Amino acid sequence: MFSFSIISRAGLGLGVLALSACAGTHTKADGHAPESFYTVTGELALARQEPRVAALQYASVAAHETDPEILKRATEVTAETLQPSLMAGVAARWLYVDPKSLDAQRAAARAALALDKVDEAAAHYRIVLMNSPAGVDAEFADVETDLGSNENVFGAHQLADRLASYFPTSAAALRIQGVAAMRADDPAAAVRSLSGALAMEAAATSESGRPAHKELAQTLLRARIMAGDVEEPLRSAKAQLDADASPTNRFNYAALLMTAQRLPEATEQLEILGRNAESTPVALRLLGLIEFQQGHFDAASARFRQLLTAGKFGDDAFYYLAMIADRNGDPERALRFFSQVQNGENVVPALLRAATLLYKHGAPSAADELLDKLMEDEPQRAPEILTARARMYAQSSDLPKAFALLEKGELEYPDSVELRYATASVYEEQGQISAALRELTLVVKARPNDPAAMNALGFTLADHMKNLSQARKLIERAHAVAPRNPAILDSLGWVNFRQGRASEALPYLKAAYADDRDGDIAAHLGEVLWQLGSQEEAQRIWSDASAIEPENTLLKSTRHRLTQAN
Numbered sequence: 429m430f431s432f433s434i435i436s437r438a439g440l441g442l443g444v445l446a447l448s449a450c451a452g453t454h455t456k457a458d459g460h461a462p463e464s465f466y467t468v469t470g471e472l473a474l475a476r477q478e479p480r481v482a483a484l485q486y487a488s489v490a491a492h493e494t495d496p497e498i499l500k501r502a503t504e505v506t507a508e509t510l511q512p513s514l515m516a517g518v519a520a521r522w523l524y525v526d527p528k529s530l531d532a533q534r535a536a537a538r539a540a541l542a543l544d545k546v547d548e549a550a551a552h553y554r555i556v557l558m559n560s561p562a563g564v565d566a567e568f569a570d571v572e573t574d575l576g577s578n579e580n581v582f583g584a585h586q587l588a589d590r591l592a593s594y595f596p597t598s599a600a601a602l603r604i605q606g607v608a609a610m611r612a613d614d615p616a617a618a619v620r621s622l623s624g625a626l627a628m629e630a631a632a633t634s635e636s637g638r639p640a641h642k643e644l645a646q647t648l649l650r651a652r653i654m655a656g657d658v659e660e661p662l663r664s665a666k667a668q669l670d671a672d673a674s675p676t677n678r679f680n681y682a683a684l685l686m687t688a689q690r691l692p693e694a695t696e697q698l699e700i701l702g703r704n705a706e707s708t709p710v711a712l713r714l715l716g717l718i719e720f721q722q723g724h725f726d727a728a729s730a731r732f733r734q735l736l737t738a739g740k741f742g743d744d745a746f747y748y749l750a751m752i753a754d755r756n757g758d759p760e761r762a763l764r765f766f767s768q769v770q771n772g773e774n775v776v777p778a779l780l781r782a783a784t785l786l787y788k789h790g791a792p793s794a795a796d797e798l799l800d801k802l803m804e805d806e807p808q809r810a811p812e813i814l815t816a817r818a819r820m821y822a823q824s825s826d827l828p829k830a831f832a833l834l835e836k837g838e839l840e841y842p843d844s845v846e847l848r849y850a851t852a853s854v855y856e857e858q859g860q861i862s863a864a865l866r867e868l869t870l871v872v873k874a875r876p877n878d879p880a881a882m883n884a885l886g887f888t889l890a891d892h893m894k895n896l897s898q899a900r901k902l903i904e905r906a907h908a909v910a911p912r913n914p915a916i917l918d919s920l921g922w923v924n925f926r927q928g929r930a931s932e933a934l935p936y937l938k939a940a941y942a943d944d945r946d947g948d949i950a951a952h953l954g955e956v957l958w959q960l961g962s963q964e965e966a967q968r969i970w971s972d973a974s975a976i977e978p979e980n981t982l983l984k985s986t987r988h989r990l991t992q993a994n
Contacts, residue, residue: 477804479510490517500531500532506539510808510810512538519535537553537556538574542843553587585612599628603625606622610651649665650687661684662685668681682714712732713741713745716728725755743774746766754781759789783802810837814833817833818831849868852871855867865894883919899923899926903916921937924936931960933956954967970986970987
């Protein structure tokens with residue numbers, strides 16, 4: 429939980445708040461210092477929020493350590509401080525000292541995945557799975573947690589494929605492979621894996637008929653819809669609802685309708701669900717999200733206020749009420765609502781947006797204090813916080829401060845791809861295209877098989893009309909790995925447009941926009957439609973997107989440029 433007393437003390441009209449910081453000095457140890465020196469100074473560095481120093485100290489002691497407990501602590505510290513390169517070295521030392529340690533193998537696997545070394549990660553996980561006292565399927569639960577929490581979704585997908593090939597008779601392996609494929613925007617692959625897992629689980633179902641695979645069956649229906657097979661899964665879910673009009677079956681049907689983007693029908697089912705007192709909060713939450721995603725902010729506000737009255741999902745309700753106030757140009761109200769978000773997945777986004785509002789509206793010290801406190805409370809999300817902070821400075825035209833922060837961030841977290849993307853983005857926004865391309869090229873070199881990295885470099889080349897043939901190759905390689913990813917579909921459409929193939933670009937952009945109503949995608953789709961003579965359709969798409977993202981810079985500039993020229 430995070431206290432928002434900072435926000436409550438900092439109205440937009442208030443002056444600068446005092447910012448206190450604990451400044452610590454770094455002690456340099458000579459090569460003959462005792463091992464306890466490194467562990468003690470490592471723990472002190474953690475307490476001072478100096479993650480890189482702490483990781484280096486523990487990596488130093490690990491290099492000559494033989495005590496498995498200290499090596500285990502060293503892997504924990506290097507993991508907690510987001511230093512996978514150092515963690516890999518520590519895990520290797522631990523395995524040298526204790527080759528039979530499954531914890532060491534697991535640590536090595538996690539580090540390898542974070543570094544996008546999929547083959548290494550697979551080899552380590554294979555040893556863990558084959559030797560686990562709990563058994564393969566039980567051990568896969570921990571592997572699933574690792575894959576689900578790793579930001580490298582495409583690497584996790586590739587890793588899940590390797591593990592499924594090692595354990596082809598494991599329903600757990602196939603299920604994890606399917607879920608990883610869905611996260612990586614490869615629903616066709618997910619359907620294959622989940623179908624196999626479901627068949628295995630169905631065969632193993634007890635004679636009592638307990639539906640142990642019901643949740644898996646719902647996931648498979650969702651994957652089929654995402655892969656383009658819409659009608660039969662919906663008919664199946666509707667048949668289940670007709671046979672048993674339980675709240676669970678109605679919710680499942682509504683969720684599939686949402687996946688299929690049949691929002692009016694989904695709304696109808698959720699309205700019915702909302703008449704059941706026990707299901708009302710869940711229904712209100714989803715109805716509010718549907719209205720919000722369509723830009724119907726008054727209707728969404730009404731839903732979220734009802735949710736607050738119901739006393740459920742309060743953090744979600746406050747977050748979206750804050751977002752609506754923000755988009756309606758009411759920062760005071762937005763800050764009040766953001767201050768009420770205390771738990772859940774929206775806490776960090778709420779704090780980051782609150783800090784930006786404070787900085788933008790005359791309370792920069794309060795914004796910095798808020799972000800400092802957030803770094804203390806959420807060290808695992810440090811690159812995300814640093815990225816948002818740098819963007820905040822850049823948007824306020826304080827470029828030296830933004831670049832200094834990003835440079836410091838890359839020194840603190842040298843393995844962070846997120847920070848390199850952020851640096852490239854700031855360079856691009858400032859017109860320093862060569863510098864942006866240099867950063868993105870480094871990401872591709874570090875992750876040569878990562879479609880996100882290939883797409884980022886390919887799109888930037890295409891957007892600035894630089895080496896379009898290379899841009900196309902990069903984007904096509906990314907598309908081959910993640911064929912349904914909206915960002916990659918958008919890039920594929922855009923590089924076609926840049927090469928003068930507007931008609932070929934249109935299907936990709938329409939597919940991207942159908943999956944993700946992002947303002948940038950809307951800007952690209954509208955421009956292609958405009959070029960092809962469909963100005964009215966372009967205007968409609970721009971209007972719809974502007975209702976959802978009124979401050980989207982690309983959307984506004986594209987619309988202005990084309991309409992003014994006409």
